[in-house]
Amino acid sequence: MNALQMAVADGMTITRRNVLKIKRAPDLLGGAIILPIVFVLLFAYVFGSMIDLPGMSYQEYMIPGIFVQTIVTSAQITGYTLTLDLQKGIFDRFRTLPMAPSAVLTGQTSSDVVMNAASVVAMTLVGLAVGWRIHSEPHRAVLGFLLLLLFAYAFSWVTATVALALRKPEVFNNIATIVSMPLVFLSNAYVDSTRLPGPLRAVAEWNPVSTVIQAARELFGNTNAAMPVPGAWPLQHAVPAALLWSALLLAVFVPLAIRLYKRAVSQ
Amino acid sequence: MPPAIMAEGLVKKYGDVVALDGMDLSVPEGTVFGLLGPNGAGKTTAVRILTTLLKPDSGRATVAGFDVVADARRLRSHIGASGQYAAVDDHLTGAENLEMVGRLYHLGVKRSRQRARELLERFDLTEAGDRPVQGYSGGMRRRLDLAGALVAAPPVLFLDEPTTGLDPRARMSLWDVISELVADGTTVLLTTQYLEEADRLARAIAVVDHGRVIALGTADELKDQVGGDRIELTMTSAADLHTVRSALAPLAVGDMRADAATFQLTIPVSDGTASLTAALGHLAAEHVVVRDAGLRRPTLDEVFLTLTEHRTGEPVMTKEPTR
Ligand SMILES: Nc1ncnc2c1ncn2[C@@H]1O[C@H](COP(=O)(O)OP(=O)(O)OP(=O)(O)O)[C@@H](O)[C@H]1O
Ligand SMILES: [Mg+2]
Numbered sequence: 001m002n003a004l005q006m007a008v009a010d011g012m013t014i015t016r017r018n019v020l021k022i023k024r025a026p027d028l029l030g031g032a033i034i035l036p037i038v039f040v041l042l043f044a045y046v047f048g049s050m051i052d053l054p055g056m057s058y059q060e061y062m063i064p065g066i067f068v069q070t071i072v073t074s075a076q077i078t079g080y081t082l083t084l085d086l087q088k089g090i091f092d093r094f095r096t097l098p099m100a101p102s103a104v105l106t107g108q109t110s111s112d113v114v115m116n117a118a119s120v121v122a123m124t125l126v127g128l129a130v131g132w133r134i135h136s137e138p139h140r141a142v143l144g145f146l147l148l149l150l151f152a153y154a155f156s157w158v159t160a161t162v163a164l165a166l167r168k169p170e171v172f173n174n175i176a177t178i179v180s181m182p183l184v185f186l187s188n189a190y191v192d193s194t195r196l197p198g199p200l201r202a203v204a205e206w207n208p209v210s211t212v213i214q215a216a217r218e219l220f221g222n223t224n225a226a227m228p229v230p231g232a233w234p235l236q237h238a239v240p241a242a243l244l245w246s247a248l249l250l251a252v253f254v255p256l257a258i259r260l261y262k263r264a265v266s267q
Numbered sequence: 268m269p270p271a272i273m274a275e276g277l278v279k280k281y282g283d284v285v286a287l288d289g290m291d292l293s294v295p296e297g298t299v300f301g302l303l304g305p306n307g308a309g310k311t312t313a314v315r316i317l318t319t320l321l322k323p324d325s326g327r328a329t330v331a332g333f334d335v336v337a338d339a340r341r342l343r344s345h346i347g348a349s350g351q352y353a354a355v356d357d358h359l360t361g362a363e364n365l366e367m368v369g370r371l372y373h374l375g376v377k378r379s380r381q382r383a384r385e386l387l388e389r390f391d392l393t394e395a396g397d398r399p400v401q402g403y404s405g406g407m408r409r410r411l412d413l414a415g416a417l418v419a420a421p422p423v424l425f426l427d428e429p430t431t432g433l434d435p436r437a438r439m440s441l442w443d444v445i446s447e448l449v450a451d452g453t454t455v456l457l458t459t460q461y462l463e464e465a466d467r468l469a470r471a472i473a474v475v476d477h478g479r480v481i482a483l484g485t486a487d488e489l490k491d492q493v494g495g496d497r498i499e500l501t502m503t504s505a506a507d508l509h510t511v512r513s514a515l516a517p518l519a520v521g522d523m524r525a526d527a528a529t530f531q532l533t534i535p536v537s538d539g540t541a542s543l544t545a546a547l548g549h550l551a552a553e554h555v556v557v558r559d560a561g562l563r564r565p566t567l568d569e570v571f572l573t574l575t576e577h578r579t580g581e582p583v584m585t586k587e588p589t590r
Binding site: 001006009010013016017020021024025088089090092093094095096097098099103265266 | 318319320321322340341343344346347348350352354355356358359363367368370371372373399412415
């Protein structure tokens, strides 16, 4: 087996381990499936009945936002699991084995994609039930889902990096919440960014979360001529910009996470 | 034949704490080597370096012919390790834990599954094998962790306090497993707090203190090193223990030990039978009632205490009985 084959095989073994863990741990499963469903229902019925958008239903507008919000918040699970494993010394066992060291992280982030896929399916079904519709051709819709999962994968590496830098589960959870809230709410997820005051508007329009949401809206056909896209470049070119963001996050955070992993386990 | 495990001048510091202070080890292939030492002596640190988990600050070590730093990647296919604290996955079943380890040793899916079943059986976990580890007792986890070290049937095994937390039956069955493995040519390095275990299993024992090997040899050699016979007297009261202790002090060639709970006095002497006769004569003259009297060789516990107390400067268990 060459190094690459080994890295892939070991990554799959660790992925399998994590998926089994998710299946058996009700708290992880609840975070991945139940919570997103509750979100869809709450937003659809509570805000959906109060907020009027020109030319489209609020459900259509907000479902892609909920998709991305769920991705951002459930990436926290990646980090949390890593900090717990660090504490329990499980990585010591791994590191005495002739496995590819990268597999611990690739396996963790890949199992998160599996988890994210499950929660996107759940949200899609509930979304369709409360009135969300896909208006684009099937291949664009498929692209939309793939883009969401790609961003989810990239974002897992971001939280993995933060987790490996902080190491303590409680500290990580607090910091991750503090960071992810503004990331989600200072975006176009639930509000029209053009109605935000100047500086906040700039932040919201250049926020990668907004880019991915806008790209998803375009790919699912949840846009409307009565709601023009703001002029910021990433929103005007949302699909390529979302791909760029994902690539950039991967390019920066994959090596960083691996470096921090090595540091974290060698003490 | 080159030694299966070799270490030269290993040094490891944690800030100001010197965990290893120039440790040398040499373990011939197909033998059991015991590392003994008080808490904090550096046993775990040594094991972590030899299993590639830590890099030494200086010194070098090879295991199965591979350098633990430069050849760490290749070395890992040749060792099995079980750390001081069981590292098993709570949400996976016992079988899944072992299968995962097998896959990570690249044994293939089928062989991994087969090995998992064999080892569950060997460690008396067959029944629990399909339950998540979350519901295992401490000793069961420990056994599963040990089984993990054996998955690839590696030629060199490192076991850090393998029998801590095991019940007597599990402990003896692990001893049997180790004996079988060694008979088949496996080399085992184990650390332990149970001197009986070292006495029974290990061909060579290294006593470690403050990060150095302070004594090395077979159990017998270590006992000789600590000196000759002991007189053991059991009194009927603490008061007697106290008087006898002072009365017989001239016979002792080292620190006497008095156990206030059992009224037992242990006196290291130079000429066994003559000293015993003298002691009993003295006690008869003083009309002290002795419940039990005898002469015996030092135990490994005494070797351990004697060797390690001089260096720490804290005499252990030689205090006056307190009341
Ligand atoms: N990660 C660490 N950070 C700081 N100090 C450490 C660390 N690991 C070990 N030490 C110190 O190094 C010394 C040796 O520790 P080690 O764990 O090797 O002892 P040990 O012989 O295994 O003890 P025990 O019998 O209690 O398991 C101790 O003084 C310990 O405090
Ligand atoms: Mg230890």
